[in-house]
Amino acid sequence: MTTLKSEPVLSQAEIDTFWRDGYLLVRGVLTKQEARHYASLILDLLPRDLRIPDHWEAYDGRFKPFNTPGNQSFDGPQFIPLYQNERLYQVMAQLLDYPRLLVRDGSVAITMRNDTPHESDLSQDLHIDPAVPEDVDEFLFTPEEVEIGGCYYFTDVAPGGGGIHVVPGGHRIVEEESRAVPRGRQLHDKWRNIPHLKSVEVTGEAGDFVLTHHLMPHAASHNRRPEARVAQFFRYARDDQPWDSGDRPGDGPVGHSYNDLQTKAMTTLGRRLLGVDSW
Ligand SMILES: O=C(O)CCC(=O)C(=O)O
Numbered sequence: 199m200t201t202l203k204s205e206p207v208l209s210q211a212e213i214d215t216f217w218r219d220g221y222l223l224v225r226g227v228l229t230k231q232e233a234r235h236y237a238s239l240i241l242d243l244l245p246r247d248l249r250i251p252d253h254w255e256a257y258d259g260r261f262k263p264f265n266t267p268g269n270q271s272f273d274g275p276q277f278i279p280l281y282q283n284e285r286l287y288q289v290m291a292q293l294l295d296y297p298r299l300l301v302r303d304g305s306v307a308i309t310m311r312n313d314t315p316h317e318s319d320l321s322q323d324l325h326i327d328p329a330v331p332e333d334v335d336e337f338l339f340t341p342e343e344v345e346i347g348g349c350y351y352f353t354d355v356a357p358g359g360g361g362i363h364v365v366p367g368g369h370r371i372v373e374e375e376s377r378a379v380p381r382g383r384q385l386h387d388k389w390r391n392i393p394h395l396k397s398v399e400v401t402g403e404a405g406d407f408v409l410t411h412h413l414m415p416h417a418a419s420h421n422r423r424p425e426a427r428v429a430q431f432f433r434y435a436r437d438d439q440p441w442d443s444g445d446r447p448g449d450g451p452v453g454h455s456y457n458d459l460q461t462k463a464m465t466t467l468g469r470r471l472l473g474v475d476s477w
Pocket residue numbers: 307327360361362363416417418419429
């Protein structure tokens with residue numbers, strides 16, 4: 199049986215940096231070999247004849263495979279180890295200072311080289327994907343509301359290689375702007391388009407995880423390099439998260455139940471993170 203030990207993975211300086219900047223690159227969460235394994239699993243989703251299924255998204259060289267129509271979560275048994283990765287769990291528990299977490303999302307993205315000239319490096323509007331539903335008018339700004347998400351890089355992401363863009367300190371700007379007016383959740387087209395902030399690309403290596411605060415403005419970028427960027431997204435929330443987050447892109451269906459193959463792949467920690475067992 200797995201013991202749910204809580205070993206500190208991040209230093210106090212890294213914790214402070216995360217809360218100041220709203221993002222942090224955690225190096226080597228996976229080994230190079232593990233990263234290669236997951237990159238292959240995801241690249242193998244691309245059909246050999248490159249006939250991109252109708253229900254996938256494909257913009258600007260960025261492919262978003264869907265597991266089934268309307269469901270972006272790749273949570274088959276081969277992906278379960280990522281949801282329950284102990285190092286990443288410990289990072290999240292340390293940052294949120296709370297051990298009873300739930301994990302969601304599991305959507306993937308493949309960003310291939312795209313030479314089309316664009317004014318912006320971004321292939322998406324800067325946006326947030328917060329825990330707070332779009333029809334809610336006010337963020338709570340309580341510790342219970344905060345989610346931390348981000349993505350694994352399964353490939354090396356050099357400058358211009360399609361790395362995720364973030365706005366250093368942007369989560370604090372979102373909070374300040376939202377607190378300054380009534381209905382702050384509704385600003386900037388529900389924070390789906392935040393054109394006035396300046397972003398930077400997060401580079402990294404295969405096996406790294408880019409952590410992002412749920413109020414961090416972010417966007418996908420064009421890949422100008424030969425190698426594809428392969429990434430998978432996860433979000434961790436406290437088990438007393440006040441919002442039902444079953445309605446956001448990347449979330450599995452509400453009341454999702456796992457089959458035997460999936461539950462067999464789960465550790466004690468995984469069963470709790472995935473909501474099979476309560477904490
Ligand atoms: O692929 C990326 O770098 C970011 C994607 C993203 O933020 C999204 O699809 O919501």
